[in-house]
Amino acid sequence: MADPAAKRPSDQTVNPRGSGAASSEAVARAARERSEQERETQPLTAKPSPSIRARSEPASGQYFEAEPLAATAPRTIAVNISGMQLRFVTDSGVFSPDRLDAGTRLLLLEAPPLGARDRRVLDLGCGWGPIACVTGLRSPAAEVLAVDVNERALRLAVGNAEANGAGNVTVAHPDEVSPTRRFDRILCNPPIRVGKSALQGLLAAWLDRLAPGGRAHLVVHRHLGSDSLARWLEQRGHEVTRLVSRSGYRLLDVGPRGGESASPRPEPAAGRAP
Numbered sequence: 001m002a003d004p005a006a007k008r009p010s011d012q013t014v015n016p017r018g019s020g021a022a023s024s025e026a027v028a029r030a031a032r033e034r035s036e037q038e039r040e041t042q043p044l045t046a047k048p049s050p051s052i053r054a055r056s057e058p059a060s061g062q063y064f065e066a067e068p069l070a071a072t073a074p075r076t077i078a079v080n081i082s083g084m085q086l087r088f089v090t091d092s093g094v095f096s097p098d099r100l101d102a103g104t105r106l107l108l109l110e111a112p113p114l115g116a117r118d119r120r121v122l123d124l125g126c127g128w129g130p131i132a133c134v135t136g137l138r139s140p141a142a143e144v145l146a147v148d149v150n151e152r153a154l155r156l157a158v159g160n161a162e163a164n165g166a167g168n169v170t171v172a173h174p175d176e177v178s179p180t181r182r183f184d185r186i187l188c189n190p191p192i193r194v195g196k197s198a199l200q201g202l203l204a205a206w207l208d209r210l211a212p213g214g215r216a217h218l219v220v221h222r223h224l225g226s227d228s229l230a231r232w233l234e235q236r237g238h239e240v241t242r243l244v245s246r247s248g249y250r251l252l253d254v255g256p257r258g259g260e261s262a263s264p265r266p267e268p269a270a271g272r273a274p
C-alpha cells in the first residue's frame with residue numbers, strides 16, 4: 001500500500017470524500033498505545049517493537065508533536081475488528097504505529113453504537129485514524145470528523161480513510177474546526193502524556209461542544225489516571241459513567257456539562273485532575 005503521507009503535499013485538501021463533501025472546516029491540511037498483544041492486529045511491514053513503551057511512542061520526540069522528530073518510516077498494519085479486515089499505513093512519530101492500541105480496540109468494541117440521530121461524530125486525537133475509519137465504515141450516514149495536532153498523523157488519517165473506503169470521514173487540524181460546531185458523539189483515546197493541564201484544556205474545549213443529548217466515550221488506563229480524570233469531569237459538571245473496566249482500561253461515558261438543561265457549574269480548580 002502506498003504511503004498516503006508521501007502522496008499528499010502539505011497544503012493539499014485532505015477530505016477523502018472529495019470536493020462535494022468538503023465543508024469549510026473540513027478542508028484540511030495534509031501537511032498538518034501497554035496492551036496485551038493484539039491477536040488480530042499484525043504489523044505487515046514492521047518488526048515488532050521491543051517494549052510496551054516503544055509500541056506506543058516514537059523513539060524520539062512525542063507522538064503529539066505537530067511535526068514529529070522521528071524519521072519517517074511508513075509501514076502497513078492489518079486491523080481485524082468487528083468482522084472488518086482493514087489495512088492502515090502508519091509511521092514513526094505517531095501513536096501506536098505497529099498495532100491497534102488495546103485501549104482503542106476496547107473503545108471500538110464496547111462503546112455503544114451510534115444511534116440514528118448520532119450523525120455528527122468527532123474522533124478527538126485521531127492519530128492514524130482507526131477510530132474515525134471504523135466508525136465511519138460502521139455508520140455510513142454519520143459525518144465523522146477526525147482531528148489531531150500531529151501533521152504526520154493527519155496525513156496518515158487522510159490516506160487511511162481513503163484507502164479503506166471511509167468516505168464519510170473528514171480530517172482536520174483542530175484550528176480549522178468552527179468553534180460553533182457541535183457533536184452528537186465524541187470518541188477519544190486521550191493524549192494523556194501531554195500533561196494534566198493540557199489534557200484538561202483539550203477535553204474542556206471539546207466536551208463543551210457536545211450537543212444536548214450527546215455523549216462522549218473516553219478510554220483511559222487506570223495507571224494513566226482514568227479514575228482521577230473521571231472525578232475531574234464530574235466536578236466540572238459532566239455526568240460520568242464507567243461503562244467497561246477491563247485489563248486496566250476504563251471506558252467512560254460522559255454527558256454534556258451540566259446535563260441537557262442545567263446550568264454549567266464553575267470550573268473545578270486545576271490540580272484536582274488526573
Ligand SMILES: C[S@@+](CC[C@H](N)C(=O)[O-])C[C@H]1O[C@@H](n2cnc3c(N)ncnc32)[C@H](O)[C@@H]1O
Nearest residue numbers: 063064095104125126127148149150189190191
Ligand atoms: C492516545 S493517541 C490516540 C490516537 C488514535 N485515536 C488511536 O486510538 O490510535 C492521542 C492523539 O491525540 C493527539 N493530540 C494531542 N494533543 C491534541 C490536541 N490538542 N488536539 C487534538 N489532538 C491532539 C495526539 O497527537 C495523538 O495522536
